[in-house]
Amino acid sequence: MQQLESSLFGSLYAPLEFGTEVGAAVVAPDRDAPLFFTDRSAGGGMDYFPIYEEDMTHEDEEDVVGIKGRKPVWVDEEEERTEVDIVKVSRLRKLRKEENEHLISGKEYEARLRGQHAKLNPFTGWADMDRKTSLPVVSDGESDDEGCVDNILQNNDELVVKDTVKLLPGMLEFSRLVDANIQDPSSGPINSVQFHRNGQLMLAAGLDKHLRFFQIDGKRNPKIQSIFIGDCPVHKASFLPDGSEVILSGRRKFFYSFNLVNAAVSKIGPLTGREEKSLESFEISPDSRTIAFVGNEGYILLISAKTKQLIGTLKMNGSVRSLAFADGGNQLLSSGGDGHVYHWDVGTRKCIHKAFDHGSLAGISLCTSQDSSLFATGSTSGIVNVYKRDDFLGGKRKPLKTIENLTTDIGEMKFNHDAQILAISSRKERNGMRLVHVPSFNVFQNWPGPRFSLHYPWCLDFSPGRGFLSVGHAGGKVLLYKLHHYKNA
Numbered sequence: 001m002q003q004l005e006s007s008l009f010g011s012l013y014a015p016l017e018f019g020t021e022v023g024a025a026v027v028a029p030d031r032d033a034p035l036f037f038t039d040r041s042a043g044g045g046m047d048y049f050p051i052y053e054e055d056m057t058h059e060d061e062e063d064v065v066g067i068k069g070r071k072p073v074w075v076d077e078e079e080e081r082t083e084v085d086i087v088k089v090s091r092l093r094k095l096r097k098e099e100n101e102h103l104i105s106g107k108e109y110e111a112r113l114r115g116q117h118a119k120l121n122p123f124t125g126w127a128d129m130d131r132k133t134s135l136p137v138v139s140d141g142e143s144d145d146e147g148c149v150d151n152i153l154q155n156n157d158e159l160v161v162k163d164t165v166k167l168l169p170g171m172l173e174f175s176r177l178v179d180a181n182i183q184d185p186s187s188g189p190i191n192s193v194q195f196h197r198n199g200q201l202m203l204a205a206g207l208d209k210h211l212r213f214f215q216i217d218g219k220r221n222p223k224i225q226s227i228f229i230g231d232c233p234v235h236k237a238s239f240l241p242d243g244s245e246v247i248l249s250g251r252r253k254f255f256y257s258f259n260l261v262n263a264a265v266s267k268i269g270p271l272t273g274r275e276e277k278s279l280e281s282f283e284i285s286p287d288s289r290t291i292a293f294v295g296n297e298g299y300i301l302l303i304s305a306k307t308k309q310l311i312g313t314l315k316m317n318g319s320v321r322s323l324a325f326a327d328g329g330n331q332l333l334s335s336g337g338d339g340h341v342y343h344w345d346v347g348t349r350k351c352i353h354k355a356f357d358h359g360s361l362a363g364i365s366l367c368t369s370q371d372s373s374l375f376a377t378g379s380t381s382g383i384v385n386v387y388k389r390d391d392f393l394g395g396k397r398k399p400l401k402t403i404e405n406l407t408t409d410i411g412e413m414k415f416n417h418d419a420q421i422l423a424i425s426s427r428k429e430r431n432g433m434r435l436v437h438v439p440s441f442n443v444f445q446n447w448p449g450p451r452f453s454l455h456y457p458w459c460l461d462f463s464p465g466r467g468f469l470s471v472g473h474a475g476g477k478v479l480l481y482k483l484h485h486y487k488n489a
Contacts, residue, residue, distance in 0.1 A: 082106035094173065097165055165485075167420040169437040172444040173484035176452055180204065180214055180470050180478040183223040190472030192237040195463045199488070202461075202470065203246060204478050205237035211248060211258065216468060218482060227265065229256060235280035240305060242288040249293075251278040257308065268308045274301065281322075285329030290346060292323050292332055300334060302346070312349050316342055324366040324375065326389065335363030335377060343393065353393050358385055359402065365410045369419040374400075374438070376422060378410025384424050386441065401441035405434045416462040421483075423469070425457040433457045433471065454479065 083103045086092040095104075095112040104112070179185070180193070181204050188207035195202050195216070201224070205211045211234065213224040232250040239246055249255040253276060254269030269279065274295065281294040284305065293301040298316035300323065303309065318338030325332055331352075332344040339360045343353035357363050357377050365378035368389070376386045384406070385399035408428040415422050419438055426432035431454045435447045448454050455473035462469055465488035471479040 082109075084109040094168075094171075096168060099168060166439070167437065167485050169440040169442045170444070171446050172435060172437075174447070174469075175482045175484070177218045177468075177480040177482055178221055180216055180221050180480040181212060181223075182221055183214070184212055184226060186210065186212075186476035188233075188476060189458055189474040190476060190478055191235050191459055193459050193470045193472040193478050194237070194239055194461045195468070195470070196239055197241065197243045197464055199464045199468075202478075203237055203239065204472060205234040205248065206472070206476070207233040207235075208476070209233050211237055211246065216463070216480070218468070218480065221480070225263075227258065229265075232256065236282060238282075238284055240284055240288045241286050244288075245305075247282065247284065247291060249279045249282060251280050253277060253279065255279050255282075255293075266308075271301065271303075271310050274310065276301070283323040283325055283332075285325045285332075285346070287329040289329060290325075292325070294320050294323065298336065300332070300344075302349075314344050314349060314351075316340075321362070321364045322366040322378075324368045326368045326372040326375065328372075331372075333366055333368065333375060335360075335366055337362050339363060341366075341377060341392075355392065355395075355397060358397055358399050359383060360385070365413050367413040367415060367422075369415040370417060371419070374415065374419055376413050376415075376424075378413055378424065380409050382406040382408050382410060382426060384410060384413065384422075386422065386438070403434075403436060403441065403443070405443050406432055408432065411457075412459055414460060414462060417464060421462070423460050423462070425460055425471075427456055427458050427474070430454075430456055433460070452479075 083105060084092070085103055086095050086109070087102050095109070095116060180202055181190075186204065186206045186208050190204055190206040192205045193202065200215055200217075202214050202216050203211060204214065209229050209232065211227040211229065213226070214221050215224055229248060232248065232252050232254075234248050235250045237246055237248045244260060246258040246260065247255060248258065252269075253271075254267055257266045257268060258264070259266070270276075276293070276295050279293050279301075283292050284290070285292070289305055290311075291303040291305050293303060295301045295313070298318055298320050300314040300316070300320055301310060302312040302314070304311045314332070314334070316334060316336055316338070317340075319336045320334050321336040323332060323334050326343075330346055332346055334342045334344065335357060339357055339362060340354055341357050341363065342351055344350070345352050357379070360377060360379040360381075360383065362380050363377050364380055366375065368375040373389060374386060375389050375392075376384055378384050382404070384403040386401045386403065387399050388396075403424065406424060406426045406429060408426045411425050411427040413422065413424045415438070422436040422438050424434050424436065431448060433448065433454050435444045436442070437444060454471055455475045455477070457471050457473050459472040460470065465486060467483055467486040467488050469481040469483060471481070473479065
């Protein structure tokens with residue numbers, strides 16, 4: 001009777017020893033056996049418990065077959081028959097994988113709940129004892145001249161994860177984190193924020209003539225290094241895509257290059273044969289070969305990123321206001337005062353296409369998706385047009401979507417890594433920033449939310465793995481947000 005009760009309800013009268021079963025031969029424990037073991041059954045997907053090899057050798061083969069071949073006494077068939085409507089309850093809509101999905105099975109419902117929990121509670125890397133030594137943190141008291149940035153650049157791998165689940169429109173799951181520059185806020189407006197390709201290092205620069213680097217972990221965001229540029233309030237700073245240098249410029253005839261490996265600052269210019277009084281606006285090609293500066297009277301200056309010498313010029317009919325590279329750096333888009341969008345072949349220095357930007361009087365901002373399939377134009381009226389580039393080059397003038405959620409000058413726009421989100425901003429409007437769900441071209445309704453203020457957003461950037469969004473504003477702070485749809489930074 002005791003054996004029957006134990007088989008049904010567990011060991012009621014005497015605890016079972018590991019590696020034994022009721023009715024099986026009881027084996028005397030080996031005193032030399034280890035005192036504990038690591039249960040890897042959950043991670044490896046095995047449906048049986050690991051047993052010591054010493055115990056296996058003493059058991060009869062029939063007992064082993066009996067243990068592994070047992071059938072479950074009871075199967076929960078009700079879970080298979082249960083269906084859950086994930087649209088009826090608003091809190092469950094975030095579990096959808098497709099927009100028109102309604103009913104799912106109970107087993108699938110449980111799996112998606114577990115996945116949602118894992119997404120909102122990511123793996124705590126600090127608890128991993130087998131992890132490699134963490135990146136060094138530099139205290140505020142350390143000198144800025146010791147070249148601390150190169151330590152964090154030793155890991156130069158991109159932290160990009162390919163997400164298979166599509167981002168759904170409507171509501172965006174995000175959280176506000178500690179400010180990215182909380183350890184050293186700027187005393188002036190932030191003109192540039194950008195993540196390094198490794199997703200851990202971020203630069204912030206502005207009119208206080210400082211270039212600052214921070215290690216972004218979402219909790220402390222320690223300052224790594226700060227550089228003071230005495231004769232140049234920074235209007236734009238940008239990493240070379242290969243991660244080796246930072247280009248800085250302002251309303252000056254020259255610009256600066258900061259080598260992250262050697263911690264060396266170089267002053268370049270004025271450019272030979274040119275009389276530009278300002279080199280404050282530029283773009284760097286994705287292949288890290290070319291820097292394109294906005295010049296005077298419709299000229300675009302092409303600078304070699306390696307030699308920092310002028311290698312060519314392009315000429316628009318009107319004034320040039322904005323630039324964006326496409327096709328891996330082989331093509332360049334430009335727009336300006338004549339309301340047209342130009343496509344240039346960087347190699348031949350020729351205009352391969354020119355067309356009017358629908359409804360635009362003067363284009364002041366441009367951006368392209370990483371795969372160059374989409375590009376967006378922003379105008380002084382706050383209108384943003386999103387085009388499919390192949391259709392535009394083929395003669396189709398009408399945009400995929402016209403976004404009219406802002407009413408003042410479009411300052412900066414950026415697609416995130418997989419082009420599911422387009423961020424648009426205006427410096428002249430408080431909280432003047434919107435996040436657009438690109439497949440549906442609907443603005444996320446809950447951004448930035450009633451509790452959070454973006455001040456006057458001047459610049460923005462997505463991290464390479466799309467998990468972080470940084471927003472620099474006129475008050476000198478860099479706001480940091482976590483987008484829960486993406487797992488990595």
